[in-house]
Amino acid sequence: MTPFSWDRFLAMGGYAAYVWPAFAVFFLVLLADYLSPGLRRKRQLRELRARMARQRARNPRQTTTP
Amino acid sequence: MANWIPLWVHKLSSPPNFYRFAGIVRPWALGLALVLAAIGLYGGLVLAPADYQQGDAYRIIFIHVPCAWMSLFIYGLMAVASFISLVWRIKLAEVVAMESAPIGAAFTFITLVTGSLWGKPMWGTWWTWDARLTSELVLLFLYLGVIGLYHSFEDRRQGARAAAFLAIIGIINVPIVHFSVNWWNTLHQGSTVRILGPSRISSDMLWPLLTMMFATKCYYLASLFGRVRTDLLAMESGKDWVRQIAEQEARP
Numbered sequence: 001m002t003p004f005s006w007d008r009f010l011a012m013g014g015y016a017a018y019v020w021p022a023f024a025v026f027f028l029v030l031l032a033d034y035l036s037p038g039l040r041r042k043r044q045l046r047e048l049r050a051r052m053a054r055q056r057a058r059n060p061r062q063t064t065t066p
Numbered sequence: 067m068a069n070w071i072p073l074w075v076h077k078l079s080s081p082p083n084f085y086r087f088a089g090i091v092r093p094w095a096l097g098l099a100l101v102l103a104a105i106g107l108y109g110g111l112v113l114a115p116a117d118y119q120q121g122d123a124y125r126i127i128f129i130h131v132p133c134a135w136m137s138l139f140i141y142g143l144m145a146v147a148s149f150i151s152l153v154w155r156i157k158l159a160e161v162v163a164m165e166s167a168p169i170g171a172a173f174t175f176i177t178l179v180t181g182s183l184w185g186k187p188m189w190g191t192w193w194t195w196d197a198r199l200t201s202e203l204v205l206l207f208l209y210l211g212v213i214g215l216y217h218s219f220e221d222r223r224q225g226a227r228a229a230a231f232l233a234i235i236g237i238i239n240v241p242i243v244h245f246s247v248n249w250w251n252t253l254h255q256g257s258t259v260r261i262l263g264p265s266r267i268s269s270d271m272l273w274p275l276l277t278m279m280f281a282t283k284c285y286y287l288a289s290l291f292g293r294v295r296t297d298l299l300a301m302e303s304g305k306d307w308v309r310q311i312a313e314q315e316a317r318p
Contacts, residue, residue, distance in 0.1 A: 004112065009111070009112065012122040012123070012125065013116055013121040013122030013123070014121070014122075015121060015122050015123035015187055018123055018126065018183045018184065018186060018187050019122065019123060019125055019126055019183075021183055022126045022129060022130070022179070022180040022183040022184065023129060025176055025179045025180060025183075026129045026133070026176050026180065029172050029175060029176050030172065030176075030285065030289075032172075033168065033169060033172045033289055034096075034285075034288070034289055034292065036168075037289075037292045037293045037295070037296040038292065038296075040296050041295070041296040041299060044296065044299055044300050044303070045299065045311070045312045045315055045316075048299075048303050048308065048309070048312045049312050049313070049316055051303075052309060052312065052313075
C-alpha cells in the first residue's frame with residue numbers, strides 16, 4: 001500500500017467535485033436537523049415565560065415561583 | 067391500558083420522565099454517532115481501496131447507502147408509532163411519529179442529492195426516472211406530506227391523527243423502494259449488502275459501511291430525542307414541570 005498523501009486524498013482520483021459536495025450535504029443537512037429543535041425550544045420557553053408573567057400580573061396571589 | 071405492559075414502560079412514557087430520560091441519553095447517542103462516523107469514514111475514505119470500476123467516486127456509498135437505509139427504517143418506525151398512537155392514543159408515540167418525519171425527510175433528501183452526485187460521473191446524468199430513484203422521491207413527498215398535514219391543523223393532536231393515517235397508508239412505498247431494483251431492471255445497481263447470504267462487497271468496504279449504518283442509527287436517536295423533548299415542552303406547556311423548566315432556564 002502506498003503511503004498516505006493529503007493531495008491524493010483530496011483529489012479523490014479526479015472525483016473530488018462529486019465526492020466532497022456529497023459529504024458536505026450530508027454534514028450540513030444533519031447539522032441543521034440537529035440544531036433546529038434547540039432554537040424552537042428556546043422560543044417556546046421564552047413565550048411560556050411571557051405568558052406566565054402576564055398571568056402573574058393579572059392575579060399576583062397565584063404565582064408558581066417558590 | 068393493557069396490564070401485560072410492565073410498569074416501568076408506563077412510568078417512562080409519562081412526559082416529564084421521558085423528558086429527563088431523553089435528556090440523559092441524547093448526548094451519549096450523539097457522542098457515539100460521532101465516534102462511529104469518524105471510524106467509519108476513516109475506514110471508508112482512507113483505508114478502503116478504490117473500486118476497480120468506479121475509482122474513488124464509489125466512496126459516496128459510505129453516506130449514500132446508510133442514509134438510504136435510514137430513510138426506510140425511519141419511515142417504518144414512524145408508521146409503527148403512528149399506528150400505536152391511533153390505536154392506544156399514547157401521547158409519546160404520537161410525538162415520536164411526528165418528530166421522526168423531519169429526520170426521515172432529511173435522510174431521504176441526503177440520499178437523493180448524494181445519489182445524484184454519484185450518478186453524474188457514473189451514469190452521465192444527475193437524474194433519471196429509474197424505479198429506485200422515483201420511488202425514493204415519492205418517499206420524500208410522503209415525508210413532506212406527513213409534516214405538512216401535521217402542521218396544517220390548528221389543534222396539534224388533530225393534525226397528528228390525520229398525519230398518522232397518511233404515514234400508515236404510505237408504508238406501501240417502503241417495500242416498493244426496497245425491491246425496486248429487483249422488480250424493475252433499470253439503471254440503479256442491485257443490493258450489494260444482503261442479510262441472507264453473503265454480501266457482494268469486499269470486507270474492506272463492508273465494515274466502514276456497517277459502521278456508518280450504526281453511526282446514523284445513533285444520530286437518529288440523538289436527533290429524535292432532542293425533537294421529542296422540545297415537542298413535549300410545547301404539548302405540556304400548561305403543566306407545572308414545564309413551568310419549572312421555563313423558570314430555571316430564565317436564570318443566568
